[in-house]
Amino acid sequence: MTDATAMLTTNDGQPLKAALARSQRRARRNALLLVAPLFLFVLITFVIPIGQMLSQSVYNNNFSVAAPNLGAWFDDHPQGSEIDETAFAALVADLQYMKEEKLSGSAGTRINYDISGSRSLFTGSARKVDDLTPPYAISVPALDEKWTDPNLWRAMRSASSPLTGDFYLAALDLTRDEAGVIVQVEPRQRVYKMLFGRTLMLSALITGICLVLAFPIAHLLATLPLAKSNLLMILVLLPFWTSLLVRTTSWIVLLQQQGVVNSLLVSLGIIGDDGRIQMIYNQMGTIIAMTHILLPFMVLPLYSVMRPIPPSYVRAARSLGASSWTAFRRIYLPQTVPGMAAGALLVFILSVGYYITPALVGGADGQLISNLIAFHMQKSLNWSLAAALAGLLLFGVLVLYWLYDKLVGIDNLKLG
Amino acid sequence: MALPVYASPLERAWHYTYLVLCGLIFLFLIAPILIVMPLSFNAEPYFTFTPKMLALNPEGYSLRWYDSLLTFGMQAPEGPRNVAWWSDFWNNARWMQVAKHSVIIGFFATLVATMLGTLAALGLSRPEMPFRRGIMAVLISPMIVPIIITATGLFFFYSKPCALLATVGLPGECGKLAGTYLGIILAHATLGIPFVIITVTATLVGFDQSLIRASASLGANPRTTFFRVVMPLILPGVISGALFAFVTSFDEVVVVLFVADFDQQTIPRQMWSGIREQISPAILAVATILVIISIALLATVELLRRRSERLRGVTPR
Numbered sequence: 069m070t071d072a073t074a075m076l077t078t079n080d081g082q083p084l085k086a087a088l089a090r091s092q093r094r095a096r097r098n099a100l101l102l103v104a105p106l107f108l109f110v111l112i113t114f115v116i117p118i119g120q121m122l123s124q125s126v127y128n129n130n131f132s133v134a135a136p137n138l139g140a141w142f143d144d145h146p147q148g149s150e151i152d153e154t155a156f157a158a159l160v161a162d163l164q165y166m167k168e169e170k171l172s173g174s175a176g177t178r179i180n181y182d183i184s185g186s187r188s189l190f191t192g193s194a195r196k197v198d199d200l201t202p203p204y205a206i207s208v209p210a211l212d213e214k215w216t217d218p219n220l221w222r223a224m225r226s227a228s229s230p231l232t233g234d235f236y237l238a239a240l241d242l243t244r245d246e247a248g249v250i251v252q253v254e255p256r257q258r259v260y261k262m263l264f265g266r267t268l269m270l271s272a273l274i275t276g277i278c279l280v281l282a283f284p285i286a287h288l289l290a291t292l293p294l295a296k297s298n299l300l301m302i303l304v305l306l307p308f309w310t311s312l313l314v315r316t317t318s319w320i321v322l323l324q325q326q327g328v329v330n331s332l333l334v335s336l337g338i339i340g341d342d343g344r345i346q347m348i349y350n351q352m353g354t355i356i357a358m359t360h361i362l363l364p365f366m367v368l369p370l371y372s373v374m375r376p377i378p379p380s381y382v383r384a385a386r387s388l389g390a391s392s393w394t395a396f397r398r399i400y401l402p403q404t405v406p407g408m409a410a411g412a413l414l415v416f417i418l419s420v421g422y423y424i425t426p427a428l429v430g431g432a433d434g435q436l437i438s439n440l441i442a443f444h445m446q447k448s449l450n451w452s453l454a455a456a457l458a459g460l461l462l463f464g465v466l467v468l469y470w471l472y473d474k475l476v477g478i479d480n481l482k483l484g
Numbered sequence: 485m486a487l488p489v490y491a492s493p494l495e496r497a498w499h500y501t502y503l504v505l506c507g508l509i510f511l512f513l514i515a516p517i518l519i520v521m522p523l524s525f526n527a528e529p530y531f532t533f534t535p536k537m538l539a540l541n542p543e544g545y546s547l548r549w550y551d552s553l554l555t556f557g558m559q560a561p562e563g564p565r566n567v568a569w570w571s572d573f574w575n576n577a578r579w580m581q582v583a584k585h586s587v588i589i590g591f592f593a594t595l596v597a598t599m600l601g602t603l604a605a606l607g608l609s610r611p612e613m614p615f616r617r618g619i620m621a622v623l624i625s626p627m628i629v630p631i632i633i634t635a636t637g638l639f640f641f642y643s644k645p646c647a648l649l650a651t652v653g654l655p656g657e658c659g660k661l662a663g664t665y666l667g668i669i670l671a672h673a674t675l676g677i678p679f680v681i682i683t684v685t686a687t688l689v690g691f692d693q694s695l696i697r698a699s700a701s702l703g704a705n706p707r708t709t710f711f712r713v714v715m716p717l718i719l720p721g722v723i724s725g726a727l728f729a730f731v732t733s734f735d736e737v738v739v740v741l742f743v744a745d746f747d748q749q750t751i752p753r754q755m756w757s758g759i760r761e762q763i764s765p766a767i768l769a770v771a772t773i774l775v776i777i778s779i780a781l782l783a784t785v786e787l788l789r790r791r792s793e794r795l796r797g798v799t800p801r
Contacts, residue, residue: 095612098607098610098612099614100614101607102603102606102607102610103603103604105600105604106601106603106604106623107604107619107623109600109673109677110623110625110674110677113670113673113674114629115622116648117634117637117638117641117642118629118634119637120637120641120647121633121641124640281512284502284505284506284509285509288502288503300510303510305782306513306514306517306778306779306782307513307516307517309731309778309779309781309782309785310517310778311734311735311752311755311771311774311778312737312752313737313755313756313759314517314520314774314775314778315516315517317755317759317771318517318519318520318771320531320759321523321768324531326531327532328519328531328532360513360516364513386488392491392498417628420630421629423630423738424737428756428760441633441636454636455636458632458633461630461633462629465628465629465630466629469621469625469628478617478620478621478624479620479685481624
């Protein structure tokens with residue numbers, strides 16, 4: 069700043085610089101005030117609930133609140149201590165407490181995540197706790213000899229601290245062995261890594277198919293005169309506006325064994341009546357239906373990148389002696405890369421977290437990681453594990469989202 | 485796209501193959517949506533065209549699935565179709581019930597999303613807006629985050645919405661949002677917000693900010709400026725955003741699965757059970773009605789988009 073600008077003043081004698089700064093500050097504040105209500109709204113109805121849910125993946129106090137005595141005993145006796153009379157006495161005191169506070173179910177459920185059958189052990193023992201007499205080291209195992217299982221005690225020890233990383237270990241097919249070392253679970257129990265792998269693979273496949281299918285029609289739409297291309301665009305936008313469940317239903321109708329496609333193939337004599345193809349309720353159904361549903365998300369970004377490419381570039385290449393293939397490969401294709409990246413990333417992000425279609429048409433081998441989260445939420449009721457799986461999925465999606473923002477920019481997201 | 489006169493026979497052959505390919509891809513996009521329409525008039529409980537249907541024999545077609553749609557859940561579906569029948573239909577038919585729930589939830593969710601979203605889009609489009617990119621990323625994220633994660637989060641949050649207040653010493657009990665209209669409306673509004681933001685900010689691109697200054701210099705206060713100058717110009721974008729938000733809510737099933745009771749079940753939720761349990765052509769009748777609704781919505785949005793481009797003087801791409 070030179071002295072000359074510093075001396076400039078407004079009508080009422082204030083330095084111009086200060087007045088400008090103040091008015092800019094006010095403009096910034098006004099802009100923020102406009103956004104603030106929505107930001108708060110999204111914070112409360114979206115960000116906080118998800119954060120709260122994620123906290124469940126590392127924090128589960130179902131057992132620790134129900135078993136204060138055992139918690140104290142575990143604090144005093146390090147891992148590997150003998151399970152003696154004092155331990156059983158603490159156990160009986162806690163069972164008593166669980167019975168009074170009706171906590172045996174939730175405490176048992178927490179241990180059940182690690183050792184199946186524990187829930188009934190806890191509820192059953194808590195019900196009969198008044199019959200127990202000292203010495204408990206004899207009477208408790210007499211009630212149910214599962215209580216002497218060292219694995220059970222190890223599970224109770226780890227559950228007695230509410231803060232734990234065990235659910236993330238479980239979500240990655242890892243566990244702790246007797247010495248507390250992290251190891252892989254038995255091969256037949258390794259489901260989650262396989263499911264994450266399958267989700268990524270299917271998403272990549274669907275993204276690839278979408279790209280292959282979207283490229284020609286986006287190119288056609290971009291090169292046709294506007295009136296015609298707007299008309300054809302409706303064919304892309306109508307699926308986009310149609311209910312997901314309607315589209316999924318349609319695919320069930322089309323691909324069923326008694327459905328339209330199979331009947332057509334039979335009547336054309338391509339397959340026999342007994343050779344109807346199973347195209348739905350398996351991985352193939354998931355792939356076909358999801359490709360159909362996500363295709364518009366690929367066509368729209370490709371189209372908006374292709375439309376402004378001047379056709380004269382390709383003509384110039386041709387006039388300089390390039391074959392049509394060379395002109396396409398060297399001139400046209402490189403200019404569409406931003407559109408391909410935008411569409412592919414968007415389709416991939418959306419398909420990684422897909423739930424509805426796999427749940428309805430996926431059968432057994434077409435389930436994705438979202439479906440497993442729903443399973444743990446609704447069926448197995450292992451909410452902490454569901455939260456850990458959701459945490460891993462969310463992390464992956466947010467990384468991709470960040471990448472999308474870096475490469476494409478969220479502002480460039482277009483709908484129709 | 486015309487073929488240049490100098491095209492070789494091979495190029496010509498490729499060009500026509502390409503057009504056929506495109507036709508097939510368009511067929512893949514549109515056929516599944518249109519196929520449900522004729523099939524919903526099937527007289528038989530099959531999901532394929534019967535010989536009678538193919539022969540265009542009127543006997544092959546019927547309205548029986550639409551009829552079963554109307555009467556499902558009614559107390560006296562058999563009676564004559566008089567006032568009592570229609571009032572029974574209005575009050576008891578299951579699809580009527582879920583349609584009412586869907587419309588109520590959709591309407592209020594759209595209202596919330598559109599009002600808050602439009603305001604925020606106005607703020608985000610101002611050149612002075614600080615942290616624009618970060619805030620935008622947060623506001624768009626409900627569209628990106630897998631719906632199952634959102635639903636799971638809401639499931640916990642709605643069972644004890646004030647639990648977090650307890651950590652700062654306030655009472656942590658304030659009822660619950662699970663199984664209430666309010667809960668679902670708030671959730672659906674959140675899911676619709678990204679669409680409102682995207683469409684309204686797109687309308688505001690190229691919005692001439694000097695119009696606001698011109699209006700102010702002519703003596704209008706900010707409110708008058710907003711309602712008389714800004715609003716008419718961005719209205720098409722706002723309406724399309726609202727339609728997007730409505731469709732999002734109207735089509736949402738996962739959140740409803742996780743946090744709604746029987747009394748808030750929506751059309752997609754009812755379809756979900758229909759598809760999962762015993763899929764009957766009655767589902768196709770619902771699907772047909774929904775497709776017709778989406779065609780109407782799409783037509784509205786397209787008309788609005790063109791009007792908006794004309795209003796703002798933007799030449800179409």
